[in-house]
Every structure is written in structure tokens, then in C-alpha cells.
Amino acid sequence: MATPNDDTPGGTMSTSTTTAQIRVLIAKPGLDGHDRGAKVVARALRDGGCEVIYTGIRQTPEMIAEAALQEDVDVVGLSILSGAHLELFPRVVEEMKKRGVDDVLLFCGGIIPEEDTAALTKLGFKAVFRPGTNTQDIVKFVYDNVKK
Amino acid sequence: MDDLVQRFLSGERRALARIISRVENGTPEGRDYVRALFPHSGKTHIIGVTGGAGSGKSTLTGALAGEYRKRGKTVGIVAVDPSSPFTKGAILGDRIRMQDLALDPGVYMRSMAGRGALGGLAPSIADVVAVMDAFGFDYVLIETIGAGQDEVEIAGTAMTTILVNNPGTGDDIQALKAGIIEIADILVVNKADHPAADILVSQLQALLALSPAGSRRPKILKTTATKGEGLEALADAIAEHYEYLDESGQLAKHREEDARHQVLSITRQIVLERIRAATPDEELEALVKRVAARELDPHSAAEDLAASVLI
Numbered sequence: 001m002a003t004p005n006d007d008t009p010g011g012t013m014s015t016s017t018t019t020a021q022i023r024v025l026i027a028k029p030g031l032d033g034h035d036r037g038a039k040v041v042a043r044a045l046r047d048g049g050c051e052v053i054y055t056g057i058r059q060t061p062e063m064i065a066e067a068a069l070q071e072d073v074d075v076v077g078l079s080i081l082s083g084a085h086l087e088l089f090p091r092v093v094e095e096m097k098k099r100g101v102d103d104v105l106l107f108c109g110g111i112i113p114e115e116d117t118a119a120l121t122k123l124g125f126k127a128v129f130r131p132g133t134n135t136q137d138i139v140k141f142v143y144d145n146v147k148k
Numbered sequence: 149m150d151d152l153v154q155r156f157l158s159g160e161r162r163a164l165a166r167i168i169s170r171v172e173n174g175t176p177e178g179r180d181y182v183r184a185l186f187p188h189s190g191k192t193h194i195i196g197v198t199g200g201a202g203s204g205k206s207t208l209t210g211a212l213a214g215e216y217r218k219r220g221k222t223v224g225i226v227a228v229d230p231s232s233p234f235t236k237g238a239i240l241g242d243r244i245r246m247q248d249l250a251l252d253p254g255v256y257m258r259s260m261a262g263r264g265a266l267g268g269l270a271p272s273i274a275d276v277v278a279v280m281d282a283f284g285f286d287y288v289l290i291e292t293i294g295a296g297q298d299e300v301e302i303a304g305t306a307m308t309t310i311l312v313n314n315p316g317t318g319d320d321i322q323a324l325k326a327g328i329i330e331i332a333d334i335l336v337v338n339k340a341d342h343p344a345a346d347i348l349v350s351q352l353q354a355l356l357a358l359s360p361a362g363s364r365r366p367k368i369l370k371t372t373a374t375k376g377e378g379l380e381a382l383a384d385a386i387a388e389h390y391e392y393l394d395e396s397g398q399l400a401k402h403r404e405e406d407a408r409h410q411v412l413s414i415t416r417q418i419v420l421e422r423i424r425a426a427t428p429d430e431e432l433e434a435l436v437k438r439v440a441a442r443e444l445d446p447h448s449a450a451e452d453l454a455a456s457v458l459i
Contacts, residue, residue: 046237048235049235054243056247
């Protein structure tokens with residue numbers, strides 16, 4: 001029988017209310033019609049012990065930045081398939097900065113060509129995950145890089 | 149800390165968000181924020197929205213906030229979703245149903261994980277609601293985790309509790325049972341465009357007809373939250389309920405009940421933490437093993453543990 005246990009990166013089943021789970025916003029800017037990948041990543045992070053705020057498809061940069069502010073997340077992961085990442089991601093980052101949200105861990109994933117990695121790194125994205133990524137690598141990346 | 153409190157008091161939403169995180173994590177620093185801000189709370193109408201998973205709580209909460217915005221009021225929303233008992237992770241998806249409010253400067257929406265608390269709430273919900281109250285919202289809406297038959301704790305924190313029901317989900321025996329239905333101040337039949345909506349309304353009416361004479365009977369209202377229908381009447385019924393609470397003296401009583409509950413539950417927590425801190429892990433493990441092996445009963449084991457601190 002499966003029982004809740006302590007063997008997870010998320011913490012222990014203590015009775016104390018003093019806990020700090022990592023809060024992650026997974027968001028999809030732009031007009032992508034499906035969000036399979038984003039949901040798989042959200043689920044993997046959930047299973048890794050994170051509290052994942054998922055906002056659904058067709059978010060504007062302003063909506064994503066506002067959600068990051070209100071939810072006070074530690075991590076923002078953007079997913080995109082449409083090819084508009086160099087158009088939309090800078091606007092998300094700009095909108096977050098405008099709101100004073102400048103200390104979160106940023107990563108992104110989706111259909112993003114290798115040659116765009118440098119531009120995204122410059123924007124502040126610490127990692128770009130492409131199709132075929134092992135979800136455990138994403139969980140590990142979050143735990144290794146989050147500022148807590 | 150003072151700087152963040154100053155920014156909070158001047159209405160900065162980022163400061164509100166930051167403070168909620170600290171309060172939610174239950175750290176000593178978080179408790180200091182509650183101490184600093186508690187005197188500013190006590191002005192907000194706190195409204196609970198509860199009901200089964202998929203009953204439309206999030207959509208209804210969003211639509212109700214929209215109705216308040218039309219009336220020029222500001223709204224804070226706390227929406228709770230369940231944590232995994234295994235990994236402590238959670239998917240918090242209530243924002244998806246509240247997209248219309250995403251950029252409204254008069255609305256602040258916060259997702260919270262249940263973190264193992266009972267009653268469809270989160271362990272620090274009362275503190276987080278007090279902080280949102282102190283921020284000065286006209287209304288704070290608390291949306292619970294999908295509730296079943298017995299998650300009645302919301303009525304302790306919320307002044308007005310709305311129970312969201314759906315047509316086609318059970319016969320009138322369900323409505324007759326004790327539990328969650330008894331804490332509702334307003335009964336909403338959501339998804340009222342469903343063919344069986346009127347049957348549910350009449351079942352609920354028949355049930356309420358059996359209430360003791362002289363007791364206040366909750367209003368039954370039909371809404372179709374996805375289309376924004378019935379929200380005006382709901383907001384009016386909530387206002388009417390608040391007026392009743394205020395005039396009948398129930399509001400003052402509610403505040404006292406809530407205060408008593410909070411003081412006792414925090415005390416319980418402090419005592420437990422002291423006992424845990426005073427007990428070496430090996431000692432606890434040894435007791436646990438003896439209980440599991442049926443050499444000791446759990447009551448005696450707990451008394452052993454408590455004795456180390458309390459005597």
C-alpha cells in the first residue's frame with residue numbers, strides 16, 4: 001500500500017505548518033492551440049514537490065507578469081510552440097520588470113531552434129528545454145537553481 | 149520588515165504578495181507580519197465559496213468578483229487546491245477560470261495549496277485572509293478545495309458561506325443529510341441551464357421547509373456562472389445576509405467564535421512544536437514502533453510524549 005512518505009524532494013510529512021514549497025508559474029504566451037507539453041511539465045514538477053500555478057493557453061505577456069506578481073512565484077516557466085518566442089518572451093520579461101518581478105528563476109521550453117538559445121540566455125532564461133527532454137531533468141534544474 | 153509593511157500599507161500589491169508568502173509558510177517572520185498587520189484587519193466582508201469538485205466554484209467566484217467590480221468594489225480572492233499527500237506538490241489551476249480579472253487593478257487573486265489541512269482550506273488560511281483584509285479590499289472571497297459532505301470549516305472563517313450545488317448529482321436524500329449543507333447561508337444551484345436544475349431547486353426548498361420554525365432559511369439562487377447569469381441576485385443576497393448578521397448581533401458572535409478557534413488552534417500548534425522540539429527523533433521512533441507492534445496503545449504513547457514538556 002502506498003503511503004505518504006519522506007522520500008521526496010518536496011519535504012517531509014511533519015505536522016508542522018512551517019513549510020516552504022517552491023512555487024512555479026507555468027505559462028503559455030501567444031496563440032498555441034494545445035498545451036500538452038506545458039501540462040506534462042506542470043505534472044512533473046507537481047510530482048517533484050512543487051506548487052505549480054497553471055494559467056492555461058493564450059496568455060498575454062501582461063497576464064503572465066501579473067500572475068507572477070500576484071502569486072509571488074519563485075520560478076516562471078514559459079512554453080511556446082508557435083515560433084513567436086523572440087517576439088513574446090522579451091515582452092514577458094519586460095512586463096515582469098515593470099512590476100518589480102526581477103528575481104525569479106526563468107526557463108522556457110517548446111519548439112525553439114538552437115540558434116535562439118543565446119538570445120534567450122541574454123534575456124535571463126537559465127535553460128531551454130526542447131522536445132525529448134527528460135522531465136526529471138527539468139525538476140532537477142528547478143531545485144538546483146531556485147533562490148530559496 | 150518595516151519597509152515591506154510600509155509598502156503594503158501604501159497599497160503596493162507586490163508587497164502584499166510577498167507578505168502572503170511569508171505568512172503562508174508559517175515562519176516566525178511570517179508571524180511577525182501577522183502581528184503588524186492584524187490591527188488593520190476587521191473591515192472586510194469575508195465570503196466563502198464551497199461545493200464539490202467541478203461544481204463551478206472557480207467560475208462562480210470569478211463571476212462574483214466581476215459583479216463586485218461593476219459595483220465599484222475591490223476584491224481579494226484566495227483559491228485553495230489540494231496538495232499531494234505523497235510529494236506535497238500541487239497543481240493550482242483556479243486562475244484559468246478567472247481570466248477576465250487577470251489585469252484588473254481592483255482584484256488580487258492568490259492560489260494556495262491545501263498543504264494537508266482539513267476542511268478544504270490551507271493551514272494558514274486565517275492569517276492569509278487577515279492580511280488580505282488588512283490590505284483594504286471591500287470583499288475577500290475564499291474558494292475551498294472541492295468539498296464533499298463534511299468540509300464545514302469554511303463557515304468558521306467566512307462570514308457568509310455559499311454552497312454551490314449542481315443539478316443531476318444525487319437525489320433528495322443527499323440534500324437531507326447532515327454536514328456541509330447545514331453551514332450554507334446561501335444555496336446556489338449552478339449550471340442552471342441544465343434540464344434538472346428546477347428539480348434540484350424544489351428538492352432544496354422541500355428540505356428547507358423542514359427547518360425549525362424561526363430559524364433563518366438560506367436563500368436558494370440559480371446561477372449559470374459561465375454566462376454570468378444570476379450574479380446580480382447573488383451579490384444582493386450576500387449583502388442582505390451581511391445586513392442580517394450585523395443587525396442580529398451574529399456578526400459579533402462570529403468574530404468571537406473565529407477568534408476562539410484561532411487562539412486554540414495556534415496554541416495546539418505551539419504545544420505540538422515544543423513537544424517535537426523537546427523529543428529526540430529516536431525517542432519518537434521508539435514509541436511509534438511499540439505502538440505499531442501493539443506493545444503500547446497510542447494514547448499512552450502520546451501521554452508519554454506530552455509529559456516531557458507539560459510537567
